[in-house]
Amino acid sequence: METCIWSEEKTGLSLAEPTTDESQQRVAHAKKTNVVDIFLPAESDTLRGSPEQRKSGTNILTPVPTAADQATQKERNRIRDGYNSTSRLERFIDCWLQFDADQLKVQQVAISGKTLSYRQAVTNPAWITEEQNGHRILYGAARISLWPPAKPTRLYLNFLDDCEQFPEHLGNQSLDIDLPLARINQHRGGAVMLHKLTQAQQPDYYLKVYCWGMIKAKDKRPGYRIEIASLNNLVLKPVAKKTSTAKPSLTDSPQ
Structure with a gap:
């Protein structure tokens, strides 16, 4: 090997x-x-x-x-x-x-x-280096959150894995995607994306995200964010949880 x-x-x-x-x-x-x-x-x-x-x-x-x-x-x-x-x-x-x-x-x-x-x-946030930033497709399990809770206008996809190869930004290496819901609604595939998000929020599912974009430090906030030029470069996959209820695992590290 x-x-x-x-x-x-x-x-x-x-x-x-x-x-x-x-x-x-x-x-x-x-x-x-x-x-x-x-x-x-x-x-x-x-x-x-x-x-x-x-x-x-x-x-x-x-x-x-x-x-x-x-x-x-x-x-x-x-x-x-x-x-x-x-x-x-x-x-x-x-x-x-x-x-x-x-x-x-x-x-x-x-x-x-x-x-x-x-x-x-295709690589995980934990493995990508700064030199590879903007030249790799990122994938990983992510948590879904909407803000504000009552009448949400934004969607946040928070990766479970941090950017471990990046320096801490304001003491944090977390990674997320921030999207206005209006942008998703205007996108030709927006209805399908919202359906997948709804399915991924069911108790027996979790969300896996694949995306192409540039990782950038957040403005005046800890951690990093992926800027995605086109929603055609964002793939959402609802994944059924294993019956063992174990935490969703990713493939082996490339190292």
Whole structure:
């Protein structure tokens, strides 16, 4: 067994063009299995009633660049060559969840101009380093809270795991996501997100969160917060608790 799954990253993997044989084999594999090879994080929310991505709070008739527009030239070349791409994080995560631990080390995905193994691409707040901030998908169990309690206007998702590799900010390494409920309601997938949140609050469920964003220190408050540019980069998974009533556990540490 490998002692360090980050070995691939240390070798400086990039979007180097594969050989003809490798390219043919890889494209054939992608078409056969529908595995996601390229994740293009969205840059803005998808508003209800709009087939295209628009920036929240702007004129709905004003288009903004799509995730495909943000792709590097090599990523666009790969898409044209038949590699599977998506700007929806949920599609990538559903693909990621199909693989076992060993397969996650082998399967690769290109994100923001870098090629990572699936194992490297998705990590827990406790393991991410400051150098990896903004270059990894975060996942973990989270508590749900609404504020104010009587007539809530904001949703808080508080990760159970702290940012242990980050320095304490005002004596704290906690991590959360802060979202206005109005933003969720305006999002095209907002109704589904609210349904999942409701299910995750049932006694026999807990919530697992997957997200792409930038971890930043809170303004004048302890701990850290993830800024998410698009709700397409946020995935909520209600998970049934085990009958043993044990605390939900995450996968093994990558170290």
